[in-house]
Amino acid sequence: MTVWDRPEPPTRPVPLDRERIVAAAIALADEGGLEDVSLRKVAARLKAGPMRLYGYIATKEELFDLMVDEVQAEILPETQPGDWRETLRVLAHRTRQAVLRHEWLADLLGGRPTLGPNGLAVTEARLAALDGLADVDTVMRAAETVSAYTTGAIRREVANLRAERATGLSKSDWQRANGPHVTRMLATGRFPALEKAVHDATHVDAEESFEVGLDWVLDAVAAKLARP
Template identity: 55%
Template sequence: MPQRDEPVPIWDRPEPPDKPALTPLSRAKIVRTAIALADAEDLSAVSLRKVAAALDAGPMRLYGYLSTKEELFDLMLDAVYGEILAEAPPSGDWQAVLREWALRMRAAVLRHEWVVDLLGGRPQLGPNVLAHLESLLSAVDGSPGFGHIDDAMRALHAINSYVVGALRAEITNARAERRAGQDEQQWQNANAPYLMRMLKTGKFPTLGKVVADATHPGPSVRFSEGLGIVLAGIEAQLAEQT
């Protein structure tokens, strides 16, 4: 527990009693409203003032439930992890568990694109995030090849790094398409003449092979294939250790 002079984390802070004469509030209601605003636009649409206005409440009332916008972001992200936990529990071997988690995370980010802006950085300590980590670690720790908890941590770090990077790239591309008013095919068509002129110079033979022979799968296939490569790499490293 925090010492007397230390700030109390949002997770340990009780909600204030609601006032019946005013619009009923709760942290859960505040978070749902903030998520709806972020889903409709992005994180820039989320502020205590805007959330309060959407709830027909004064901004100062929200400060009884949380202190900063960053705490609200923490609560929002934890709520999304709660969505992932609410799905059917993962089953199978460690590779199946990690693959299923990665696919669920991608599905959650596609529902809530703003999540990619909150991933990474300092560790998240919300109850849903902790339950999520416990579920993954318990599935991996003790599996064949994972002799020490550090092995499990390295595997989760590798998968998480891939998932976060891949999802940021996918969402950044989707945002760029919306800003430009062009989907990927339209962008390729617009830039094809320039690219073909550059390839005809002979300076980029391998890129030419990519244009001519690569399959260019869609985002979901690319994500799944990259995930398979990372999982295979983890398995190979574990085999070398035994």
């Protein structure tokens, strides 16, 4: 019985694990957005049948949870700076940067509690930064307030960014970017304050306005920490 007579052994399936699955899903989402992530496509990237994934995840939502947690690892800074304020600021900025790298994150952020290891680690980092500076309740309120601002601001930024991309690519001109509709609405005179704001506001880039708002919120936190 020579080699030539014996058939090749059947090709063993590519080994799989959650890490590989999540990586494939993230790659897909990075390329084409969240709606491009289908279990079939993810499986195809791994040269596997769609049903194979159900050995590792029970539902597509779970895959999303894993994706979010995976990316949250990028948020944790390698070295913790000393100041509580600096720590919170860095965490917020790194969150923003992670979302800009993975825009689909904006669709998921805040949508479910982040209970994965990295999500918990981020929460821990926020709380640790404030630990001992006030009573527990104040600390929690502070952490949650900063985090609420962060996710809210980032979401709006991405929303605007997408809208700009959708309406041609005119970036600087607000009115033109939003098409004739907004212009027409403003012309009705029913939105005088908005009209003034749109007309007179100096355009600042997104990062700076994120930063400014964040600073305000941090100021508020600082004020509350001062008086326990």
